[in-house]
Amino acid sequence: MSASWEEIGDVFDEAAALSGAERARFLDERCGARADLRREVESLLEQDDTAGDYLTPPHAALTPIAAAPVQGAVIGEFRILHRLGTGGMGTVYVAEQVQPQRRVALKILPPLSDDPSARRRFAQEAELLARMNHPSIAQVFAAGVDGDTPFLAMELVEGALPVTEYVRRHELGWAASIALFRHVCAAVAHGHSKGVVHRDLKPGNVLVDAHGAPKVIDFGIARALDAVEGEGARMTRTGDLVGTLQYMSPEQAEGRVAEVDAQSDVHALGLILYEILCGRRAYSLEGKALTVALRTISEHSVPRARAARPGLPQEVDWILSKALEKDRARRYASVAELDADLERFLAHEPVLAGPPSRLYEARKFVRRHRIAVAALAAVFAALTIGLVVSLRERARAEKALVETATRTRQLEIETGRKDRILDFQRRLLTSASPDAEGYDVRVVDLLDLARSDLRLTPEEPEVALELHAALGEGYASLGRMEDALAERSAALGIARSVPDLDPVQTAGLERVVLRTRGELHTDPALVAEMRALVTRNAQQFGPSAPETARSHLALAQGLRLSGSLDEAEEHARTALASSGAEAKVADWALGELAAVLVERGNFQEAEEMARALLEQHRLRLGAEHTLTLFAQSKLVNVIRLTGASEEAEREARTIAEIHARRSGPDHVATLAAQIMLCSALIHIGRREEAIGIALNVSERARPQLQQGLHGLSLATNLAELMRECGRNEEAIALLERAQSQCIAAGIEDTPPALRASTALGAALAESLRFAEAEPIVRAALEAGEARLGPENRNVVAARHSLATVLMRTKRPALARDLLTTNLAIQRRVLGSQHDDTLSTLQSLAEALVATGALGEGESAIREALAARYARFGAEHPRTRHARYVLARLLYAAGRFVEAEMEMCELTSVSDPDPSKVSYLNFLAGTRLALERHLDALDAFRDAHATAARVLPPDSPAALDTALNLASQWRRLDQPDSVPPLLEPLQDACLASGGTEGARAKACRSMLLKSYDELGRTEDAARLREQIAAESP
């Protein structure tokens, strides 16, 4: 069997580091009887030893070797003084002209192309440029070609600053800024009147000189360049593209070149004005992937200027919006129009811009029906209807809004208001379906709007309280926890200041605030505060009151998340006992208790609990009630942990069917249930079925994925499912879409979005696209650390993900450091016995081994193993995996006897499953290392038998197991066992690929040798023919 590049490489690598007798010895050991391998390696080593600097890559010169014009050079009638700057369009110099005596800005363009018409076209363009004559446009004095080098001589703007910089430095007020800006508009309008579109307006091209006069430069340069390049070399002005990406119009971003005209300049001017007035760019594109950046430009609406600069008059906001309209039909038709409107504004005349279409409707609406809309927006968000709501038809939308608001106002004082708001909410929704067209109003914007209005006018305390609470609800459902906390805290503040407010309500708010805080930071002090609340409630309302029970549960959750499971259980049980008549609290209590039990590994009891809950609901509410289904799905989750996968699949199927029947195939709940079903199917090995359903779900889920946080978790879960199904590419596609939606909605820093980011990174890593995975996970980690703190659960998860990527890209030292950080955090917050802590410990052990710190690695893994053993017992998959890691470590350290012992234990008693196959293979490997060939054979045979039971026969693992067994038969001189084993697998080996068909090669090679040894000449000949026929 001829050696593969990888095989040769392995040996070559190690041998190259040795010399003389040592090398020879190593080769003896390593190559053994494989003469061909040894020959290859030795001949390569010989070349390597004597290579010297053969094929050394020449050192790349990093400075351009072109003879650039230097000081004193003369181009045309201009003498170069010094260089001013370089860009994608060419280099600019300060040069001297003799007649007339002056200094100019001389722009040297790229050499003319071979195309004969290039020279002529350049001349034409230059002439056009020279015709422009305006005080605020940098004049083009001359243009020409020196040899092959085209150049443009332009007005030199002395002491120039980009307009944004100028405004900042001189601290111009908005009125003065606008006046200055109007001169720029006049300049651009002049250019347009001469038929020249700038196409590249940005602050860098709008300079202001020392006297405060603005000058637009590089007007029309783009066209001159087009002329220069001609048809031949397509010069790529990507430098320009990049620089002006920030100032690109949507039609430019979408590549609709035919539509790039004067109106694109209007858009660019709008962005410049925005930046002048707000001190920041309209789009933040730094660090974004190009495709995301371009989408942001074409889809993301610009934040309102008044948000950045509160004192700005309303009309300016309107003008900006009209200049920045993505829809050209609604944008100012020309720069002159824009300028005119600015003039009117400055003269206190009414502006034409008028309010930006729908946002204005919403705004006006908020004014009139403040309370209602705030509640509306909050409920919008709470229902997670969508991140973006498009009010498609004005009349209908307005009518619905008015109607809703009027009714809602009436309902303010009535009880049961939330349910009825919900009802009208649904009505509104049917008239306002999410739609790509039309002006988009983000729910987040509505919330922000409502919030800012709330600040401006004091309301009656009760109402203000309601609003703050509702806003908090809204923000929470969008994952904007900090905003949610701010609102809820405000509500609490008000509640405390109102003398005769219902104390239960106040206590409830306190609880909610504590919980929100818990979402943001893992904080031991928080638990203490929760305890205090429980005590207070017990005193104030009685130990069995519903609110007291609720606070017990909040505390239980906090304790559970921080690892104090015993106490958590206590409190959950207390709540359960006292819940009495309040069904909701009882449910919550059972749920919490079950979660605690699961955390402790007490799966049996958790299952009993879940069953009890389910029964209760079935009896009381019926089999199809939402809460029953909810309880049922909880049961499914628990059953999966106890391993009763068949039942889990049955239950999951029932749930999915009921949801489908009740809410329709496209409802979020149905989709989620079907995902759960797929997961259960995979667990019992029915992968094909699962994949089929999953793909179907993926199709139907498409519209849902835009629907707020539910959509986001749906996308994340679906992606995980795809990964489990081996459909990694689909998972990646899903998560990438989800990510860009998060960005468009402005929630990319929230915990659910970070989870999705981390999942995306993991999926990319799975596809071995480490180069892409790494920045994503890093970004998620950084964002998480900044917003949520380094100890937050999601941040810890992201850190772990990054460590995984680092491990797989062979940077174990860095992975080790990250894991060490995580371990310290988890030990402190969760305790040394917590399952997550142990997982980290285990991964850390692997990293330590990879960095060669075998001793440390061993202690770590032994610690993890002992803890797992104590908690879960020997049979639990996690304990087994820990043992496996230990065995591998021992093997790596050459302690084969110990490794073999561990593997024996590992494989002695357990049900057959795919991991057992790997373990048995490895056990055989340890025995081979100890030269116990017969025992190794036993292990290989066991592995093969197990594989036959649990793996599909053509899966890579099963094939490798068979090949290992065949190899061992051959080693023991029993070729007769090989053909019956391998013959049926030939096709599968061929199909499986492997590294350049390694499996097929190995299979055939072993068959051939066996045939030869057994004297089966016909079979051997037939096989050789077959091989010959297949080779190219």
Place this chain on the structure above:
Amino acid sequence: MTDPSHEVTLLLQRIAAGDRAAGDQLLPIVYAQLRALAKGHFRGPGDGAQTLQPTALVHEAFLKIFGERTPAFVDREHFLAVAASAMRTILVDHARARAAAKRGGYHARVPLDALLVPFEESACDVLALDDALGRLSKISAQAAQVVELRFFGGLEQTDVARVLGVSVSSIERDWRMARAWLRRELTTDEAGGVA
């Protein structure tokens, strides 16, 4: 029709995302650019001694297009990878043409000759190298790519690792082995037998 500058950046982005076809589309653009640059250095038919390092030209092309500060989402290494491939093609095509011209008896010095000088100086036959690389790519596609990227593109090992998405140690090993392998192949060819 899309704006050409637009197109290149998008192509680079797609390459970085693993889209092979994008590399094929970018190649002719870069190819033309390199030729134009090489032409720009040519001083005339009498220019005898001038030598031009291919890798330097590749880097110059990059600077020319993107300016001195690489913008954030332009992947320099991917550009250089495509340029390396283009450069190789240019050199091979030109060497072939020149060999044919020489056989015909006369050839005047032309711009691209300068690119071949470094090879001639180190007694390396570009055509034979290209051939051998082709054979190597059948044995290990990655090893051949490593050679192309380092030798024609002038990328450093860490950059090569990034572009190919594998570890640096894998690249180091491949480079070393490929070099030994190529040396063996090329000296065997010349000597007409096992060296």
